[in-house]
Amino acid sequence: MTAWVAWSFLYSVITGWRSLATVYRLREDFASDYAQGQRARIGNWPYKHINIGADSLGIYFGFSYFYRLSHRPLFIPWSDVATELKKGLIMNSVDLRFRLVPTVRIQLDEDLYRNVMKRVLLPLEGSGGT
DSSP states (O other), X not given: OHHHHHHHHHHHHHHSHHHHHHHHBOOSXXXXXXXXXXXXXXXXXXXXXXXXXXXXXXXXEEOOGGGTTTSOOEEEEGGGEEEEEEOOSSOOEEEEEXXXXXXXXXXXXXXXXXXXXXXXXXXXTTTTOO
């Protein structure tokens, strides 16, 4: 158990989650709906079982209680988020970059991003709308 906790903390540093949490840590519960157990890439590192949600103020990333010790929940205001659609051979993805932590990116499958964004109605940059 101790090794897993140590690895989880190290992973949060390597991927950039810790850097994001330093600036964008959510201090209370996210009040809107969110998709549970999703996949994402932070930097070049895969994450499974991430919770992703959005409202008119920003986008939420978090984990179940067990992972919160090393991966604090994030809430990033839209004013700090830039998106870019990436065309792939099989699947498209969306890169999210953040004004106050420009070295870290979160990559989501395009379909997941669009599903999360349906309630917010913000266009995807470079896609000609939602």
